[in-house]
Amino acid sequence: MERDVDVIIVGAGGCGLTAAIAAAEAGASVALLEKEDRAGGNTWLSTGSVPAAGSRFQKDAGVDDSPETMTADLLRKSGPHDAEDTVALLARQSAALVEWLVDDHAVDLQLITDYKHVGHSITRLHAPAARKGEFLVKDLVAAAERLGVEVITGNPVAGLIVEDGEVVGVRVAGERIEEYELRAGAVVLAANGFGGNREMLSKWIPEIAEAQYFGAHGSTGEAVAWADELGSPLANMGAYQGYAAVAYPHGSIVSWTTVEMGACLLSPQGKRMGDETVGYSAFAPVVSAVTEESWVVLDQRIRDYVKGNEEEFADLVGIGGVVEAADEAAVAAIIGADETTVAATLGAFAQAAQGQASDEFARTDFGFGALQKPYFVVRSIPALFHTQGGVMVTDTAAVARADGTTVPGLFAGGGVAAGVSGKDGADGYSSGNGLLTAIGLGRIAGTSAARVAAKG
Ligand SMILES: Cc1cc2nc3c(=O)[nH]c(=O)nc-3n(C[C@H](O)[C@H](O)[C@H](O)COP(=O)(O)OP(=O)(O)OC[C@H]3O[C@@H](n4cnc5c(N)ncnc54)[C@H](O)[C@@H]3O)c2cc1C
Missing domain, CATH: 3.90.700.10 (Succinate dehydrogenase/fumarate reductase flavoprotein, catalytic domain)
Known part of the structure; x- marks a missing residue:
């Protein structure tokens, strides 16, 4: 199959930028498409706090932590839900994730020691010095650029190209650009959830549908809908921050x-x-x-x-x-x-x-x-702030189908994927859950997509 690029990433927030870094680091050529005029999405608006258990920053500060403690903390706060495997997966990888960003990609993340915040029994949030997501985004953009990946802004993805059940590319269409198609060996959905889509909110989270939405405008839920159409079960759809x-x-x-x-x-x-x-x-x-x-x-x-x-x-x-x-x-x-x-x-x-x-x-x-x-x-x-429900993914961030198989060529992370904050409501959210799934699944999705693209 002819392809324009190895990996296409839809959305340049925390998930998409991290996926781009991981995919490029693995040797893939990457097209990182962003519908807004600037990278960042909700990640830009956040405080940039990412939880990690057992990081060397914790050890330096004398904090004794483990993935098991983090998993237990998050599940205690969230209660039972559909993505519990994702909690354990991300907790296991969290320390390596933060150290990889800091050591290999010059991203400024420091252990926050003056508060623990919601859901954590121990000091484990890592954030930019200014505690503003804007700085996290700028560092991630710079790291992606050093690997040769530019954010292609103003290019909204309007749909997936699917041939014989396999995702082979995307259709890009917007008011200010001529419609075009882009083909790749794998596609990563990193377009966040549906906080900016009143219709989806009314359907899935009516209790908050009329509240002020304080997240980024780009979170309009289309990527969740595309995966839904391909038969991926939606999970934890009533949960939100x-x-x-x-x-x-x-x-x-x-x-x-x-x-x-x-x-x-x-x-x-x-x-x-x-x-x-x-x-x-x-x-x-x-x-x-x-x-x-x-x-x-x-x-x-x-x-x-x-x-x-x-x-x-x-x-x-x-x-x-x-x-x-x-x-x-x-x-x-x-x-x-x-x-x-x-x-x-x-x-x-x-x-x-x-x-x-x-x-x-x-x-x-x-x-x-x-x-x-x-x-x-x-x-x-x-x-x-943002929705926490989305598509089920496997431990390689592949988009799962109800029958246990995966959608070939399709990966997802961040707000597109089922979150780790419980099945319903706002009370299952622990601080950092949003960026944990964005950056954690982003890295896994980028690496997996590059591997699949290299095989094809
Ligand atoms: C005020 C605020 C504070 C927060 N603080 C924290 C915190 O400290 N820690 C934490 O863990 N979480 C926090 N959160 C939640 C966190 O910001 C999100 O969970 C996280 O940023 C989601 O990352 P993402 O990459 O999935 O989405 P985003 O960062 O929103 O990125 C998605 C990108 O995809 C783009 N996009 C969407 N659709 C398309 C399309 N069709 N084509 C192309 N591009 C598209 C969007 O424009 C956007 O740029 C906060 C949220 C808010 C609003």
Whole structure:
């Protein structure tokens, strides 16, 4: 069969870029097609945090971790689901993955030691120094370019070319380009999930379909639909990552470290809505069920701690998104709630933090302890970050069929693949699950696609 290139990769986010690096490193020629005008997708918007168990960075920091502990942590948070084999696979490869990116491809990933975040019993998230996915994307693009792979932006893939049941290429079509076909020995779907597709959200995750979508516009689900049409079973389709507090109207993440250090969230009525320490994703539907906007209440110690460690939060402080309130009356005035209610809520919260009373929502972790005046308040909204359901893949990231065979020539990773955050809802998401499947499966998919292309 004539081919234009060995491997085609659809989408240049974390998954596609990592797949491109792995495929090129294995000697394949690669076409990396991106429909937007810039590489990055959701990965650019993320904090770039990737979990890895047993990395040398952990060892240097005296952290004793293992793939078994990581697998147990993720499954404890997610509960049973359809992609449990993927959890163990990615946990086993996670340390080598991070070390490969850092050592062989000059990607800046450092162990985060000032917080563990949701779902992890141990310090294992690795992120760029600035904790911004933008830097992860830039490093991955540079690494791909060093291997001779350019991101071909503005080239949306419109469909797969399938001959005799085998995927042999893609059709590219967009408003600004003339339609063309590209043929290859293997195709990797790295186009993320369907967070930007209201119709698919209404079908698969109605509970969050009306929430603000805070991810990249390119996540419109077409790659999931193509694999579905080829007979790949879809799995974990009801699972997603939400975020309980995106600063409004500033549009940046209110770091959950604020909650881990002792902040709480108040409704417009001045009441708490639940135990915030269930995590930023699990708490998103709790907030959505009560209100369209809420307020994160913290104090100066928390503000300064997070500002000192996290650039995005420092930026939020810099642009006035974290507002000082001298006392409960000032908090009430900012959020427009009844002063007595706010005073009662914050009083009860302080008593629970000091161990003088049990918390109304059974919260037991209060970080620095009871909030101290002056308070600081951030107006926020809950949001959908990305979907976690997708196509089933094998341990080579090949797209599986229901009968146990695979679709010849087709591989997938990242948001296209069934995720590791449970079957349904937002509460199974552990920090880093998104990039774990993006970068972890991306590397496996790129290597496998190059191998298949070399044989053909
Ligand atoms: C604000 C925010 C913070 C987050 N923080 C974290 C975090 O710290 N850690 C973590 O693990 N996860 C995090 N996530 C989730 C994480 O960003 C995603 O799970 C991950 O980036 C998905 O990677 P991906 O490569 O699958 O998709 P993306 O990075 O979205 O890349 C997919 C690319 O494919 C392109 N594309 C789509 N369709 C086509 C097509 N038809 N043709 C060509 N190109 C196409 C898109 O434009 C996009 O560029 C966060 C998400 C958000 C929104």
